[in-house]
Amino acid sequence: EAQVTQNPRYLITVTGKKLTVTCSQNMNHEYMSWYRQDPGLGLRQIYYSMNVEVTDKGDVPEGYKVSRKEKRNFPLILESPSPNQTSLYFCASSSDRALAKNIQYFGAGTRLSVL
Amino acid sequence: DQQVKQNSPSLSVQEGRISILNCDYTNSMFDYFLWYKKYPAEGPTFLISISSIKDKNEDGRFTVFLNKSAKHLSLHIVPSQPGDSAVYFCAATRDDKIIFGKGTRLHILP
Numbered sequence: 001e002a003q004v005t006q007n008p009r010y011l012i013t014v015t016g017k018k019l020t021v022t023c024s025q026n027m028n029h030e031y032m033s034w035y036r037q038d039p040g041l042g043l044r045q046i047y048y049s050m051n052v053e054v055t056d057k058g059d060v061p062e063g064y065k066v067s068r069k070e071k072r073n074f075p076l077i078l079e080s081p082s083p084n085q086t087s088l089y090f091c092a093s094s095s096d097r098a099l100a101k102n103i104q105y106f107g108a109g110t111r112l113s114v115l
Numbered sequence: 116d117q118q119v120k121q122n123s124p125s126l127s128v129q130e131g132r133i134s135i136l137n138c139d140y141t142n143s144m145f146d147y148f149l150w151y152k153k154y155p156a157e158g159p160t161f162l163i164s165i166s167s168i169k170d171k172n173e174d175g176r177f178t179v180f181l182n183k184s185a186k187h188l189s190l191h192i193v194p195s196q197p198g199d200s201a202v203y204f205c206a207a208t209r210d211d212k213i214i215f216g217k218g219t220r221l222h223i224l225p
Contacts, residue, residue: 004158033213035215040217041217042121042204042215042216042217042218043159043204043206043215043218044215045212045213045214045215048211050211056211058212059212059214090158090159092158103161104151104159104161104213105158105161106158106159106160107158108156108157108158109156109157109158
């Protein structure tokens with residue numbers, strides 16, 4: 001089954017404790033991306049990757065890091081989480097550089113609370 | 116600066132009637148527009164898209180209309196069904212970037 005898998009689904013942590021949210025896709029997609037969803041703000045893009053070893057900033061990259069060492073994995077790293085990073089996070093992938101011509105497949109989401 | 120705006124946070128429609136969800140944008144350089152649907156506890160799923168060179172795209176019960184002069188697009192769902200109750204996100208793309216609106220929650224009433 002084609003899917004994007006995020007782990008963990010739920011995470012509660014404390015300010016300053018480094019964490020990683022993993023994302024993996026089994027569709028051999030070149031493009032992967034991270035979003036956060038906040039009430040009243042919709043979905044905002046954090047980082048995206050056009051292919052292995054190619055990453056770029058989205059609209060809200062501050063406080064986040066990503067890496068793309070393999071095509072299937074795109075982890076999101078919070079080196080020093082802060083309460084304003086409490087949010088619902090989604091990973092997505094797409095098969096082609098031209099996003100709008102291809103469907104983006106989203107993971108089920110990771111709900112993060114930073115205390 | 117909000118480049119993609121969905122000004123209605125929620126909308127209620129009777130089952131069987133037409134649902135119309137609206138979206139406005141400010142950047143005339145967007146080249147593609149998309150609608151995504153999201154159920155609680157799930158990720159968004161792609162619904163329908165339209166190129167900036169077209170003014171209409173239809174897929175079953177779903178039709179998207181694009182009015183470039185007004186920088187406005189709308190999603191029509193006919194007829195509305197209970198399973199259409201969800202949050203709908205409008206999105207626009209330019210180059211490698213995608214920008215989403217805040218979403219509209221659609222309630223289909225029995």
